[in-house]
Amino acid sequence: MADKCHLCLLGLIFLSSLLTGLSGVDDAHVFISSGEDVRLPCNNDLPDCKSTTWTYNRFSYSATVELINSGRKKTDTERHERLSLESDCSLNIKSVTKEDCGSYTCRQYENGQQLGTDARVFLHVLHVSSSPSQTEISAGHSLTLFCQLYSYSSYHKVSCDDLIHSEGIDLFWVNQAGVKLTNSDSRYQISFSSDHCYISLKTTILNEDENREWRCEVTQRDQLKTSVSYTVKISARADSTTAETSTPENQKPLNTPNFERTAAAHPSGFTDQQVVTSTTETTLSQDTAPITWKVIVIVVGVSVALLLPALILWLIRKKRADVRRETDDSVEQTDDVTYIIYCAQ
Structure with missing residues (x-):
């Protein structure tokens, strides 16, 4: 009976430690509004960040995405242009979007061995529409x-x-x-x-x-x-x-x-x-200016467009009439001269 109790006690201790690790007593929760810049802390920082790694998970079952490896940004991620690493190894994200929410994990390595435990940060993004x-x-x-x-x-x-x-x-x-x-x-x-x-x-x-x-x-x-x-x-x-x-x-x-x-x-x-x-x-729309002058300009423009062809046509017809009148006068003068010459003979 004592052995069974001892085993139960060990099981409870193991389960408690496991749940403590999963619940993340030392986990940080950061809240931000979409469009803002945010800083995610890495508690187990070193003098430099050449051995720092940051990973990201949208959900617990989704694939892990590596954002920072050995202090350098991974350029094959969609958000790499918005990421930067601070001197204290914290991760900066510019212009946060709702898709940036999730779990971020900071790890430090030395000679290929991880130092300390994971520093996990949960990012919550508030979005209003x-x-x-x-x-x-x-x-x-x-x-x-x-x-x-x-x-x-x-x-x-x-x-x-x-x-x-x-x-x-x-x-x-x-x-x-x-x-x-x-x-x-x-x-x-x-x-x-x-x-x-x-x-x-x-x-x-x-x-x-x-x-x-x-x-x-x-x-x-x-x-x-x-x-x-x-x-x-x-x-x-x-x-x-x-x-x-x-x-x-x-x-x-x-x-x-x-x-x-x-x-x-x-x-x-x-x-x-x-x-x-x-x-x-939300902006307040300005009062629209009076449009009377616009209407006048439009009316004048349409009137000119209609009257100009008529004026040109009238000038052409007048010119032709003048030419025809001059021609008739010339013919009459020629007939008079011919008649006078005929009579003289």
Whole structure:
């Protein structure tokens, strides 16, 4: 009986150590918004990075892709132009896309032998889109905002339920006052999908929504990790039933859609989680200038185009008539001379 208990204890110890390794107590989780630049730390760095290797896995069952080998970028990968290695062997990725999410592993070698353990980093990418996608929105029209968190998973579809329970991750929409939006407000329709890890916000744009901001936030254990803000500008070409007279401020020309980004590092040291805020603004269309002068120019141009051929034709006919008149006069003079000569004879 004692032997059986001893074996059970050893089995539990082995299983516990295995699960600890799989769960990744020292694993880092980095959150970023699409379009941002990100830094992935490598904890077991050496004085130089000539022996550093970085690999990538989109899913646990997908093939491993080697990004960095012996401190050099692999040029046969699609993202190699966006990759760079820091002096501390951390991996930089420029203009992150939703396809960049996944598991990144840093390894160090010396004389062909691996030093220390793997340093694994899970990259989570937050991506926001809208429907309709144009940058102008009219009062009275419906707007739907989609916010999706792309993450590494053991399955093809990421389950937010798993992320919520294992990592304490939460995904939600807030207004510009920071109040979480729910379906209790009749103006908003909030839909959440745990299969695809996205949350949508649907509402009808009102005239008073000018400069109103909605923000999608991701928190981990109640700490903000990344967010994307969407600010609405009312189109000046709204329907006559819903449009209001534009104020002088609204008549000012605005820039094309822009992203205002700020980043703050978590004070936990080398395994920082990044906090990034992105702001997307829709442009306000300018009032169209009066087109009366354009109509006048078009009318004058058409008139000239029609009258010019008629004028040319009239001049040609007049010229021919003058020539014919001169010819007739010449013939009459010739007949008179002939008649006089005949009479004289």
